[in-house]
Amino acid sequence: MFHVLTHQGGADFLLHPDIPALTLDRGSLRLGNTPVHTAHFGGDRITWVQEAPGRFTSGHLYVCEGGLSVRGALFIGRSPADAEQRAIYGTVVKPAIYNTRITTTTHPVGTDLHDIPEAEWTEGLPLEISYTVGMDESLPKPQVSLAGEDITDETTWKIDDKGRTVLQLVLSSDTCDFTSEESDFYKRATLAFDMYQPQPQGEGAVAELCSQSSAADGQVRLWQAIPQAGQVVATPPSTELSATEVSAVASELNVAELMQILPDDSVDERSKSLLIRNMKWAMGQDGTEKKWLETFFAQEPPVIDDQQQDLIKKSLPWYQNELTKAYLTQCFNQYKGPNEPTVRLSDEQAKKLTGYFKSGLAQSKDFTAQQQGIFTTAFIEAKPRLQDYISDGGKKWAKNLFDTLTEPQHFVLMVNCIYGAEGDPAALAPLKNFATLLATLEPDAEIAKDYYSRVLQGVLERGVPEGKLDDSDIFSDWIRPALAELLRQAADGEIPLPDGLLKNDALALYEALLKGSAGISAALGALGLAVKDLVLRKQFAELEQRFNEGALPEEYTRWAEANPKLAGFLSKAVKFFLIAGWSVGTALLITSLVRGDWKKMSDQERAQVVLSAVRLTIAGIKVVPEIVNGAISLTLKIWNGFKQAFFAKDLQMLMGDVVASALPAEVELTDFAKIAAENIDDILSAGGEVIGESSAFARLFTKANLAKFLKGLSVAAAVAAVGLSMWKLIKDIQDHGSVTDIVFDSLNLAITCLLAAVAVAEIFITSAILSVAGPVLALAGLILAIVQLFVAKPKNPLDEFMENVGVPFADGLPKPKPTPALAVAR
Numbered sequence: 001m002f003h004v005l006t007h008q009g010g011a012d013f014l015l016h017p018d019i020p021a022l023t024l025d026r027g028s029l030r031l032g033n034t035p036v037h038t039a040h041f042g043g044d045r046i047t048w049v050q051e052a053p054g055r056f057t058s059g060h061l062y063v064c065e066g067g068l069s070v071r072g073a074l075f076i077g078r079s080p081a082d083a084e085q086r087a088i089y090g091t092v093v094k095p096a097i098y099n100t101r102i103t104t105t106t107h108p109v110g111t112d113l114h115d116i117p118e119a120e121w122t123e124g125l126p127l128e129i130s131y132t133v134g135m136d137e138s139l140p141k142p143q144v145s146l147a148g149e150d151i152t153d154e155t156t157w158k159i160d161d162k163g164r165t166v167l168q169l170v171l172s173s174d175t176c177d178f179t180s181e182e183s184d185f186y187k188r189a190t191l192a193f194d195m196y197q198p199q200p201q202g203e204g205a206v207a208e209l210c211s212q213s214s215a216a217d218g219q220v221r222l223w224q225a226i227p228q229a230g231q232v233v234a235t236p237p238s239t240e241l242s243a244t245e246v247s248a249v250a251s252e253l254n255v256a257e258l259m260q261i262l263p264d265d266s267v268d269e270r271s272k273s274l275l276i277r278n279m280k281w282a283m284g285q286d287g288t289e290k291k292w293l294e295t296f297f298a299q300e301p302p303v304i305d306d307q308q309q310d311l312i313k314k315s316l317p318w319y320q321n322e323l324t325k326a327y328l329t330q331c332f333n334q335y336k337g338p339n340e341p342t343v344r345l346s347d348e349q350a351k352k353l354t355g356y357f358k359s360g361l362a363q364s365k366d367f368t369a370q371q372q373g374i375f376t377t378a379f380i381e382a383k384p385r386l387q388d389y390i391s392d393g394g395k396k397w398a399k400n401l402f403d404t405l406t407e408p409q410h411f412v413l414m415v416n417c418i419y420g421a422e423g424d425p426a427a428l429a430p431l432k433n434f435a436t437l438l439a440t441l442e443p444d445a446e447i448a449k450d451y452y453s454r455v456l457q458g459v460l461e462r463g464v465p466e467g468k469l470d471d472s473d474i475f476s477d478w479i480r481p482a483l484a485e486l487l488r489q490a491a492d493g494e495i496p497l498p499d500g501l502l503k504n505d506a507l508a509l510y511e512a513l514l515k516g517s518a519g520i521s522a523a524l525g526a527l528g529l530a531v532k533d534l535v536l537r538k539q540f541a542e543l544e545q546r547f548n549e550g551a552l553p554e555e556y557t558r559w560a561e562a563n564p565k566l567a568g569f570l571s572k573a574v575k576f577f578l579i580a581g582w583s584v585g586t587a588l589l590i591t592s593l594v595r596g597d598w599k600k601m602s603d604q605e606r607a608q609v610v611l612s613a614v615r616l617t618i619a620g621i622k623v624v625p626e627i628v629n630g631a632i633s634l635t636l637k638i639w640n641g642f643k644q645a646f647f648a649k650d651l652q653m654l655m656g657d658v659v660a661s662a663l664p665a666e667v668e669l670t671d672f673a674k675i676a677a678e679n680i681d682d683i684l685s686a687g688g689e690v691i692g693e694s695s696a697f698a699r700l701f702t703k704a705n706l707a708k709f710l711k712g713l714s715v716a717a718a719v720a721a722v723g724l725s726m727w728k729l730i731k732d733i734q735d736h737g738s739v740t741d742i743v744f745d746s747l748n749l750a751i752t753c754l755l756a757a758v759a760v761a762e763i764f765i766t767s768a769i770l771s772v773a774g775p776v777l778a779l780a781g782l783i784l785a786i787v788q789l790f791v792a793k794p795k796n797p798l799d800e801f802m803e804n805v806g807v808p809f810a811d812g813l814p815k816p817k818p819t820p821a822l823a824v825a826r
Contacts, residue, residue, distance in 0.1 A: 526559075
């Protein structure tokens with residue numbers, strides 16, 4: 001059971017008033033009390049479209065955090081036309097305040113608390129489980145308080161073998177010392193909640209109290225948590241629907257239904273099947289290979305339509321000279337069984353063939369071209385409803401879907417799911433699936449590419465508040481012009497002036513900053529060195545505090561004494577440092593990705609990026625003007641609201657302008673992903689204990705945040721290669737043209753490129769697509785046994801193939817290049 005929180009605008013997630021829970025039970029789905037008979041369950045998602053007279057609902061949910069949450073969108077209305085869209089976050093842990101009770105004495109571990117007499121219970125510490133959006137987060141996180149003390153950082157959550165959600169708390173000795181002396185805190189304890197109950201109670205044990213010098217071995221105090229009265233959300237009246245009353249197809253075409261038509265295993269299986277079918281047809285066009293088809297498959301060339309024939313003919317030599325030979329060689333080399341070949345590849349030859357399947361095949365332009373045509377056919381055949389949208393104007397529906405996906409509520413969930421995954425390839429499934437759908441609706445893939453680029457840009461912007469800007473060069477070369485432009489905009493009335501700073505004073509400071517006169521660049525550099533290894537918000541809060549207390553670095557103090565007027569202006573403008581830092585953080589993350597070392601950029605190039613980033617920041621300021629009051633005065637609401645502002649559609653467009661300004665003059669914005677992938681390749685390939693430690697990003701993040709950011713970024717950039725390593729896709733892009741050709745024409749690259757070499761034999765032999773171990777060779781074995789009675793045994797046809805075709809083919813392949821390992825933070 002997932003308790004539903006709904007995004008209501010801003011940064012708030014609240015309990016859903018109409019649908020308190022989504023319940024999954026043995027392959028069924030219920031929205032509140034309404035059954036969903038049309039739900040489709042994938043490995044990582046649930047989708048449905050269900051329409052009954054006067055009632056319509058559809059949704060797509062992705063399972064995250066190991067099953068602890070779901071994220072996605074829900075559409076509810078009387079019909080598809082009036083269905084309201086709601087971004088939702090479902091959590092297995094229900095927000096509630098619990099009264100607890102604890103046994104007065106200890107009992108053996110495993111004792112059933114229901115066997116304990118009432119007289120042995122006493123009042124326990126009150127427990128509160130809530131959800132909050134933190135200073136540097138955009139999705140709710142569970143928050144746990146015990147007796148009013150926030151112990152969130154010392155709690156963990158897991159699912160036990162009974163399917164219950166378990167809260168574990170392990171308090172440090174310092175925390176025990178800090179907690180109230182009036183209540184004996186629980187140092188080590190667990191509570192398990194059965195989330196299939198409408199008002200789940202917690203049942204568990206306290207293994208150790210803070211007052212204990214040591215825990216009693218095998219003995220615990222039993223602990224029970226009961227939701228306080230008055231918190232019960234009224235259960236909506238039952239709206240039972242029978243399966244015969246509902247339809248899985250909407251009565252009219254609509255985005256709510258279109259969002260559920262996503263590629264799944266059926267599309268993947270069909271795509272693989274079509275690739276092998278086309279290979280067999282290609283074999284039939286060559287005299288020698290037609291005999292292989294008859295001998296090894298016991299088949300004639302398949303009958304296919306003219307359109308597919310035309311597609312195959314574009315790559316006929318590739319099918320005949322590469323795919324067929326590589327495919328049969330790999331299968332025969334790994335085949336063990338009746339009439340297995342005695343001729344095998346050497347270890348070196350086998351490694352070459354493995355390298356071919358892992359990289360060479362996937363890098364082929366012919367493979368890409370074939371996948372483009374095959375996948376669209378497979379998608380439509382597996383999801384015939386999709387053809388209705390294509391026939392009604394595929395590009396029109398791609399644009400409608402794009403508009404929905406880039407609405408802030410969806411965009412925030414998508415970016416955060418990827419960013420928070422820290423390199424988990426499963427996190428890119430939603431992005432990959434929607435990009436695939438967009439590219440199928442609009443084969444030119446311009447809309448799909450735009451969507452991918454926006455999400456990648458969103459991941460960059462998501463990393464800004466977790467970065468740091470404590471480098472003297474950053475302050476002198478980047479903060480200085482950003483602060484100057486913000487002051488100019490304030491003087492022009494675009495944003496509020498800092499308190500106490502007059503317009504003319506702001507313009508005077510602007511001139512000095514812009515020109516870098518009077519030694520102001522060096523003074524700013526000294527400020528940068530004074531605030532070390534803090535994330536952006538804390539860094540500038542400390543800088544403001546240093547100004548307030550007069551605790552400024554000596555070099556800056558000497559400059560201020562020599563330039564009292566400018567120093568006075570700057571002390572009043574210090575609250576602008578936070579928004580200047582945000583602008584610079586955005587500019588530097590983008591330039592680090594697309595240009596590498598920003599020191600190679602000219603002053604004019606840096607200025608262009610800074611101006612674009614400041615325009616983006618000013619758009620955010622207009623949404624949340626309180627941000628100009630500085631870092632010290634920040635509240636959680638202001639900070640989260642400001643971060644959220646950058647996911648709005650108009651700010652997404654402005655983010656694209658920043659990217660365009662950072663790219664070299666000869667590079668088009670449409671090549672952003674290609675350039676980004678090339679630079680990530682260099683970063684991930686570099687040695688060291690932490691990924692990216694030798695890159696420009698290392699100057700922008702602490703070690704822990706650097707690994708987190710780059711892992712999330714690598715997932716975003718690997719959108720088209722789920723299951724493959726990041727550098728695989730990058731090599732494809734580097735070797736073969738634009739991101740459209742590689743990323744969106746081969747969206748199922750990882751699944752349809754025959755995977756790794758070992759998987760090839762498993763896929764094709766066990767599925768009986770190739771009948772080497774099936775009835776044909778069983779019959780061949782019988783014939784050979786009979787022949788042995790009369791004549792000498794004929795040569796094994798597998799040996800003949802391996803000797804004359806397989807071994808020479810593998811021997812002629814290049815040696816595989818070493819694959820870099822993805823280092824992690826230590």
